[in-house]
Amino acid sequence: MPHVEKILTTINPTNSLHWDSKGTLQVLGENLESIENLFYDDRISSSLMANQDLIYAIHVTDQRLYNKFDLCMKVQLKITSKNVRDKVKWAGFLKDIMYIADYLSKMRVSQQVQIDTLQRRKKLLHASNVAKIKKK
Numbered sequence: 001m002p003h004v005e006k007i008l009t010t011i012n013p014t015n016s017l018h019w020d021s022k023g024t025l026q027v028l029g030e031n032l033e034s035i036e037n038l039f040y041d042d043r044i045s046s047s048l049m050a051n052q053d054l055i056y057a058i059h060v061t062d063q064r065l066y067n068k069f070d071l072c073m074k075v076q077l078k079i080t081s082k083n084v085r086d087k088v089k090w091a092g093f094l095k096d097i098m099y100i101a102d103y104l105s106k107m108r109v110s111q112q113v114q115i116d117t118l119q120r121r122k123k124l125l126h127a128s129n130v131a132k133i134k135k136k
Contacts (some may be wrong), residue, residue: 018133054077
């Protein structure tokens with residue numbers, strides 16, 4: 001995933017009753033507002049925390065890394081011989097994944113946050129490109 005490591009930072013949702021900072025789930029994002037909006041939904045935050053043992057990564061992007069759509073969600077799950085047998089847990093979690101995708105398609109952040117995020121992204125990506133040129 002090009003450039004992702006340059007623009008994402010760890011964000012701990014402060015508005016979620018289900019957030020457990022001692023868990024294995026790490027949340028990365030470009031701005032606090034989008035993460036807070038996502039974790040504000042009780043179903044999403046409780047599902048992510050309850051099923052963090054099944055999640056390798058959930059990547060939501062508007063950078064058109066995987067396709068030409070404006071918004072894309074890539075989900076990587078940990079399927080093991082032990083957890084694959086729990087069909088009820090998987091069925092519920094996969095329904096929640098679809099709910100997250102639907103929620104994200106409707107979610108909007110403020111215009112100022114969008115502007116700030118795009119400016120920050122442009123600045124960070126430009127700085128990394130300048131550093132690459134200097135190394136050559």
